[in-house]
Amino acid sequence: MAQNAVGRLFRSQNSSSLRQSIGSITQTRGISRHAVPTFTPTTSPELDQALNRFREELFIPFSLGQQQRRLMFRQKYADRLEQEPVTANLGEEEFLLRPMDPQSRPTKNEAIEVISLMKNTTDWKNLVPLLSGLRLSNRVLKSSRMEWIVRKAAEANALGVMLECAKQVERTGVQLNEVGFVQRLFFELHRKAQRAEFQGPEVTKAWSIATQLVGLMERPGHVQHDVAKDPKRRPFLIGILLELSAARALSEFGGKDQDGMVRLYSQRLLGSWPLGNFNGETTEWVAVDQMLQENIPIYNGMKLALQVQGVPHERSVAPALKNRLNELNQLIAKQLKNAPEKVQQKPTVGLVQAQLLYQG
Known part of the structure; x- marks a missing residue:
């Protein structure tokens, strides 16, 4: 008509x-x-x-x-x-x-080119309206593209913008229920704290963003109903929360677990261990590198947690935490020993993190 x-x-x-x-x-x-x-x-x-x-x-x-x-x-x-x-x-x-x-009409590939022009937080504030407009126009970006956006945002110190995108999920479509995307987001929060040597305001900021993201995962638009696919149940996410909470305890609270978060995430990490990526038989380097990206923050989180006052003597977590740390230590040592020569000459992301944080 x-x-x-x-x-x-x-x-x-x-x-x-x-x-x-x-x-x-x-x-x-x-x-x-x-x-x-x-x-x-x-x-x-x-x-x-x-x-x-x-x-x-x-x-x-x-x-x-x-x-x-x-x-x-x-x-x-x-x-x-x-x-x-x-x-x-x-x-x-x-x-x-x-x-x-x-x-x-502008395409999704052109949208990626536009995002590549964003260099600082002033520029990145426009990500929310850009993603909102793309969603309005039925231009849905693939998960791999969203992971790339997270990396670019991290380079511009604009991870807070990704949090804002997730808060406005109905407009932007940025959901926190897909493992790959959430893993990339939390890995960049780990690197944010790592660049600050796990001390000071950057750790506080990373912790604030991480805890707000976890809170959003319980809200409509973000809930993953399949337990096996739920990112918030994975050791990599819980390990980074443990790492950041322990870093805060050591940096801000004189080594005290002031809010009980170190103990809480230690328990949760141990309970989630069966869902982790710890296959020691994997030799293909792309898979190994991904494993290192997941496991180095967990390794570092447990090491930091065991430096927090009271945790080494906490019978409910300390013995199991030390055993898991030893297991992970052996796995990482084996993976680094078997790293291909070309990877050693041009380190991948996981290897770089291992070189920075793994002490053996």
């Missing part, structure tokens, strides 16, 4: 009638059902221009009604639309409809 209405619209030869008819169609969509994402100024004119293109050529058109999009994207209406400009209302914003080639 809508298509017939558009057809009747352009069969009219009378200019004023055309304007009147177009107006009647646009008024059926006076207010968008979606708020069109808005960007804030960045530190780069190139980035500002790229973000504006996504808003003007993708996000706004997808916020319009179906009939209005037809006016813009169907070539047979282009001349008429040029002759009779139409303004659509999007809330308090007015948008001038103009002919567009649907094949020229």
